[in-house]
Amino acid sequence: MSRCDVAVVGAGPYGLSAAAHLRTIKGLEVRVFGEPMSFWSCNMPVGMFLRSNWTATQIACPHGDLTLEAFQAERFRTFGVPVPIEHFIEYGLWYQSHAVPDLDQRRIERIERGANDFRLSTRDGETFESRRVVIAGGIGPFARRPQEFKALPAALVSHTNEHQGFARFAGKRVLVVGSGQSALESAALLHESGAEVEVVGRSLRIHWLQGWASTTLHHRLGKFTRKLLYAPTDVGPAGISQLLARPHLVKLLPRTVQDKLRRRAVRPAGARWLVNRLQDVPITLNCSVVSVAPTGGCVRVKLSNGKETTVDHILLGTGFHIDISKYDFVASNLMQQINRVNGFPILKDGLETSVPGLHILGAPGVYCFGPLLQFVSGTHFASRSLLRRLSQ
Numbered sequence: 398m399s400r401c402d403v404a405v406v407g408a409g410p411y412g413l414s415a416a417a418h419l420r421t422i423k424g425l426e427v428r429v430f431g432e433p434m435s436f437w438s439c440n441m442p443v444g445m446f447l448r449s450n451w452t453a454t455q456i457a458c459p460h461g462d463l464t465l466e467a468f469q470a471e472r473f474r475t476f477g478v479p480v481p482i483e484h485f486i487e488y489g490l491w492y493q494s495h496a497v498p499d500l501d502q503r504r505i506e507r508i509e510r511g512a513n514d515f516r517l518s519t520r521d522g523e524t525f526e527s528r529r530v531v532i533a534g535g536i537g538p539f540a541r542r543p544q545e546f547k548a549l550p551a552a553l554v555s556h557t558n559e560h561q562g563f564a565r566f567a568g569k570r571v572l573v574v575g576s577g578q579s580a581l582e583s584a585a586l587l588h589e590s591g592a593e594v595e596v597v598g599r600s601l602r603i604h605w606l607q608g609w610a611s612t613t614l615h616h617r618l619g620k621f622t623r624k625l626l627y628a629p630t631d632v633g634p635a636g637i638s639q640l641l642a643r644p645h646l647v648k649l650l651p652r653t654v655q656d657k658l659r660r661r662a663v664r665p666a667g668a669r670w671l672v673n674r675l676q677d678v679p680i681t682l683n684c685s686v687v688s689v690a691p692t693g694g695c696v697r698v699k700l701s702n703g704k705e706t707t708v709d710h711i712l713l714g715t716g717f718h719i720d721i722s723k724y725d726f727v728a729s730n731l732m733q734q735i736n737r738v739n740g741f742p743i744l745k746d747g748l749e750t751s752v753p754g755l756h757i758l759g760a761p762g763v764y765c766f767g768p769l770l771q772f773v774s775g776t777h778f779a780s781r782s783l784l785r786r787l788s789q
Contacts, residue, residue, distance in 0.1 A: 399525040403787070404517055405429040406505045406726070407533030408497070409436055410489060411758040414457045414776040415531050417496035418784040421459045425787070428527070430501045430519070434489040436535045437482065440558040444586050446479035448578050448606070448668045453631035453774035454480050456492050457781070463492050479670060508532075509728040510752065529754040531783065536760050536771070538723035541715045543574075545686055553696050554689075554711040557583045567591035569709040572698060574686060576600040577665035580714020585674040587712070595708075596680040597700060603682065604666040630774035633662040644766035644778050655767065662768045665716075686711075721761050731755075738764060747786025748779060756783060 405416045408431035416429045447454055455464055468488045469475065476484050493500055503519040510516075514526040540556040557579045563586050573584045576598025587594045626635040628642030641647060641662055647655060681702070688699045692707065699705050720740030722732055736743040736751035741764030748756050748766075758779045762770035769775040 399523075400514070401426045401428045401525065401527050403427045403529045403531060404505075404515070404525075404527035405531045405533060406508070406517075407431045407535060407758075408433040408493065408500055408502075409533060409535050409759075410434075410456045410773050410776050411535075411779060412531070412533035413489070413493050413497055414780045415533060415758060415783055417463070417492075418457070418459045418780040419531075419787060420496075421784070422788060428501060428525075429497050429499075430503060430505050430517075432502050432504075433493040433500060434486050436537050436558075437486050437489065439561065440537060441482050442560050442583065442586055443483065443562045444589070445482040445582060446668070446670075447482065447485055447773075448479065449772065449774065450629075450631045451478050451480075452629040453772065454478075454485065456489065456773060457777040457779075458492070458496065459780075459784075463495055468492075479668065505726050507726055507728055508731060510731045510734070510755075515754065529756065529787070531756045531758060532724065532727070533758045534724050534726075536717045536719075538725070539717040539719050539760070540713075541718040542713060543686075543715055545689060546711065546713060549689060549691060549696065549711070552710075553691060554713065556713045556715070563587045563590040563592065566710065569593065570695075570707070571595075571710045571712055572597060572696075572706070572708045573712045573714055574598070575665065575714030575716070576603055576667075576680075576682065577714060577716060578667050578671075579716070580665075580712075581667040581671050581675060583712055583714055584678050584680075585671055588678050589674070594678050595706075596675075596678060597684050597686065598665070598680070598682050599685050600665055601683050603680070604664060605669045605672065606666050630769055630772070630777070632769050632772055632774060633658075637662060641767050641769050644762075644769055644775075645782075647767035647769075648765055659763065659768050663771070717760070719761055719763065721757065741765070747783050749786060756786075758783070 402425050403419055405412050416427055419427045468491050505517050506520050507518040514528050515530045516526055518524045540558050546554050566587055567590055570593045571587050573580050573596045584594050584596045627638045630642040633641040685701045687701050690697045695707050695709055697707050721742055734752050742750050742757050742761050744762055744765045748758055748762050760771040
């Protein structure tokens with residue numbers, strides 16, 4: 398049976414960045430598994446843009462050389478912000494080709510805990526052991542589906558993370574549920590694909606993010622004020638952004654304060670560049686779906702404002718609910734050993750779980766280290782924290 402020092406499970410931004418950093422430790426054998434950027438390429442629609450600013454769209458690398466600027470220069474690409482999804486995916490694949498050229502694209506089917514090490518099994522039956530395991534499994538399994546929609550068949554309801562495009566909805570009536578970026582951008586793409594779209598959201602109003610081009614007072618004051626109020630990580634409102642960019646400090650705050658910060662930083666919001674694209678899309682706020690029922694290949698929908706309508710499809714822009722028990726590749730007896738709160742793992746420095754040697758990166762780290770960990774810009778903190786832990 399083959400062995401390694403660290404097995405990284407997942408090849409999205411967090412897995413690739415973690416592997417790149419760990420390989421700076423001399424003599425450490427690191428194996429990385431997964432299809433590179435698979436969630437981004439398979440679960441996000443063509444035509445989408447990243448909401449984050451330029452610096453927050455960079456995947457952390459240990460030597461500062463695998464940047465968007467370097468990618469553009471090498472591949473002769475020219476683009477700015479907002480960054481198109483297809484260019485970000487290409488950037489991620491380029492990053493992987495430089496940082497993890499020996500990536501094993503097989504899926505890890507099972508992770509178990511042995512007497513001294515972890516035992517991992519691939520889909521094709523190979524089994525090997527590793528002293529440590531770093532899980533960077535992404536958010537795909539955590540798509541939130543409210544209870545009222547669970548009885549509907551897949552032909553009538555889907556989540557925004559299930560589509561690579563919306564061309565098949567041309568001429569169809571689609572109800573989009575949600576008022577955050579995913580729901581709003583999907584509605585715009587549906588409308589531009591020829592669908593008849595309506596958006597329904599519980600929020601009292603849509604929170605439009607100002608962005609760097611805003612003409613509000615703190616932006617008119619210039620570059621110094623922007624840097625003072627907003628961290629390059631681009632998560633959270635003015636002032637709070639600087640605190641959230643320091644997850645090691647967030648972890649020290651009282652639980653009630655952490656929860657309040659998280660709610661404020663990741664409340665449903667849309668990028669301001671969507672406003673014009675949605676001007677012809679009806680949006681009903683302070684409203685929710687009361688009931689749904691299939692009828693003649695369509696869905697009869699009743700809303701809380703008393704309105705009833707029939708649509709061909711319901712698209713859920715209802716976000717994600719973290720619950721690491723949905724990582725089906727983790728053996729149940731190992732999962733039971735991980736201390737959790739409401740589905741989130743309790744993580745120590747190095748994003749290490751209560752099981753020594755088992756680390757979990759990305760969105761599951763939000764409970765302990767704040768909302769930065771659910772964005773690409775969180776790769777800087779996660780990878781450096783992991784590197785410090787394994788360098789001890």
